[in-house]
Amino acid sequence: MFKTKMPISAPFRTGLTGPRLAGRLATFVMAFVLAGPALAGSSPWHEAMGGKIRLITAGGPANADGAYLAGLEIRPDPHWKTYWRFPGDSGLGTEAAFAGSGNVASAEMVFPAPERHVDPYSTTIGYEGPTVLPVLVRPQSEDTPVALAADVTLGFCKEVCVPLMTRLEVELRPNEPLDAPQAASIKAALARVPHSVQSGDALSVSRISVEPGDTPRLKITAQLSDPGAPFDLFVEGPAGSYLTLPVLEKQDGDQAVFSLSLDGLAVTDGKAALRLTLVNGDEAADQNWTIDVP
Structure with a gap:
């Protein structure tokens, strides 16, 4: 017996990755969300058809290796899902680029273990329900605040797939007070990273x-x-x-x-x-x- 968890989703009419995406682009509902001003602790929520996203931070001092903990928090609407970095048969992989950040030596988004989702149209890889993708941020100068800017591309999917492209911004300050709930969410997600x-x-x-x-x-x-x-x-x-x-x-x-x-x-x-x-x-x-x- 196949022992993997394979929840049955609602029917998809998704586009495809890479060159195959272009051929099915008409099936997508595009959502372009403009970022608001950065706030300490978390960015504003950015909403689209199918869900919403924001950047969160753990606060507190940097880790022993000098990294701050942040995360991309994704909240799909009920019965919607989002994709892993590799979406599977169809869909749009989740990506984030941090080139627009200030005082950042490196920033890496890591992915908790995903699940396989099967419907009558395709087999995809991703997440259902609230999800946090941890971001490990190393500053260039440890005594200066970090202006973390993430250019995010992802998809919320149900019967249609809604690509979301936006910039999210948040500030990380040295010795900022710990945000216990957000720190717990990020660390729980880190524990599920392969x-x-x-x-x-x-x-x-x-x-x-x-x-x-x-x-x-x-x-x-x-x-x-x-x-x-x-x-x-x-x-x-x-x-x-x-x-x-x-x-x-x-x-x-x-x-x-x-x-x-x-x-x-x-x-x-x-x-x-x-x-x-x-x-x-x-x-x-x-x-x-x-x-x-x-």
Whole structure:
């Protein structure tokens, strides 16, 4: 039995990623939201058909590594959902760029483990309900406030998909008082971000092979840390790839075998770099793998 959590959503009429998005753009309802002035602690909410978003901060001193904690808070309306960084068969991956920020050495948005969503039209990857995507912010000068500006692109989806493109702004100050509820939300989301696989980890992809033929496929063997808990696997290819989702072929104890069509995989000089996200119960692992493609 396929042990992944696969809630059934309302029917989608979504567009597609990359070049395929342009062909279906007429199905989208565009929403362009202009940002208001930045406020300490959180940005104003920005609303669109299907939900609303804002930037939040944890406040308090920077972490031991010098990073401030912030987050993109996403609140879809009931029965709506939003996408992971890779949306799956269709949709719009969630992205944020921070080039317009002030006093920022680096800013990285990280993604908690997502879920697979199946409807009669497509299989997608993302989140239902309130979601926080943590943002790790490192200032150039620790004694100067950070003006964090995020140019965000995401989609809210139900029967239609509503792309939202906006700039959100918030200020992070040195030694600002802790905002306990927002800090708790960001830290809870951080706890669900997949960890990088290390040698000897119980949860990992242990083997990948290429099955040649008219329609070449990958055979992916995953080692589970909790065989009785729900599990799933998500695979991202290099830029320009348009992959489907892996299909579970069998589970034998703590091993699960998936297959994935190579159709849509971008290959360079006979090789392709894959990013694999394996989810098992409350744990998730992130792994890179380079394959030879005949």
